[in-house]
Amino acid sequence: MSEAANDTMSTSEQPIVCEIHHLWTEFDKLVVHRNLDLTLRKGEVMALVGGSGSGKTTLLRHIIGLTQPSSGQIKLFGYVLGKLNRDQQRQLRNRFGMLFQHGALFSALNVFDNIAFPLRELHQFDEDTIHLLVMHKLALVELEPEHAQLLPAQLSGGMIKRVALARALVLEPELLFLDEPTAGLDPDRSEAFVELIQNLRRQLGLTVLFITHDVATLSALADRVAVLADQHIVANCPIEALGKVDHPFVRNFFHSVKQHLARLN
Numbered sequence: 001m002s003e004a005a006n007d008t009m010s011t012s013e014q015p016i017v018c019e020i021h022h023l024w025t026e027f028d029k030l031v032v033h034r035n036l037d038l039t040l041r042k043g044e045v046m047a048l049v050g051g052s053g054s055g056k057t058t059l060l061r062h063i064i065g066l067t068q069p070s071s072g073q074i075k076l077f078g079y080v081l082g083k084l085n086r087d088q089q090r091q092l093r094n095r096f097g098m099l100f101q102h103g104a105l106f107s108a109l110n111v112f113d114n115i116a117f118p119l120r121e122l123h124q125f126d127e128d129t130i131h132l133l134v135m136h137k138l139a140l141v142e143l144e145p146e147h148a149q150l151l152p153a154q155l156s157g158g159m160i161k162r163v164a165l166a167r168a169l170v171l172e173p174e175l176l177f178l179d180e181p182t183a184g185l186d187p188d189r190s191e192a193f194v195e196l197i198q199n200l201r202r203q204l205g206l207t208v209l210f211i212t213h214d215v216a217t218l219s220a221l222a223d224r225v226a227v228l229a230d231q232h233i234v235a236n237c238p239i240e241a242l243g244k245v246d247h248p249f250v251r252n253f254f255h256s257v258k259q260h261l262a263r264l265n
């Protein structure tokens with residue numbers, strides 16, 4: 001269980017941040033989501049797990065409004081996606097940050113300009129303020145000021161994730177989405193990145209939804225685990241409670257979690 005889990009035992013009384021009802025996604029004849037429901041509350045750190053191709057990234061893309069489901073409803077902070085005017089969309093967009101699996105940094109922009117990008121798009125801040133905000137976020141993700149001038153091609157995998165995280169945090173979002181935050185990192189870097197997210201969660205009180213295949217990342221970070229299988233959420237509970245769920249994917253998955261926890265003890 002994550003060390004922050006005790007602090008969030010009362011999250012069942014917290015406001016709902018993201019609510020998904022009766023969601024269907026179909027690509028031609030392929031049904032990816034069938035009547036899927038999911039609720040995420042303020043302050044929760046939820047892992048979304050499922051087999052390869054089960055529809056995790058597609059779901060995340062729907063939640064952040066990059067793509068639309070075939071039917072069903074997604075509410076973020078109480079707003080129904082698809083029913084917002086441009087201003088509301090922009091305001092909503094500024095309340096969450098997204099860390100894409102491979103960082104999705106702009107290769108032609110240096111670290112500073114990558115992190116500054118969402119700020120400059122707002123047209124609200126002068127360059128002195130942007131400088132302060134960017135350098136603050138760089139320090140927050142434990143990178144050095146001199147890293148600001150480097151191009152993405154000059155960064156290690158772990159540094160790319162940190163810069164992408166700084167960019168995701170630059171507008172001070174309440175909600176953070178992470179797609180495979182530790183994929184591609186060696187175990188040491190992966191552990192360091194998990195620690196960074198734990199620290200940020202404590203400092204910023206973030207709500208987090210993250211996709212992972214990595215049992216170590218999941219065990220260290222998640223308060224709850226939502227399991228996507230058979231086109232819908234078959235379990236949504238604290239890690240320990242997964243053992244009570246009678247589903248073949250969940251059984252196998254829980255077995256790997258237990259093995260991991262046994263290795264730690």
Ligand SMILES: Nc1ncnc2c1ncn2[C@@H]1O[C@H](COP(=O)(O)OP(=O)(O)OP(=O)(O)O)[C@@H](O)[C@H]1O
Binds near residue numbers: 050053054057
């Ligand atoms: N735009 C699209 N058009 C057609 N099929 C798609 C599209 N996007 C995703 N799919 C299909 O939807 C299914 C779910 O894909 P998705 O990437 O969401 O799975 P995932 O659970 O994130 O997988 P992984 O863990 O391997 O990253 C896959 O079969 C994929 O091929």
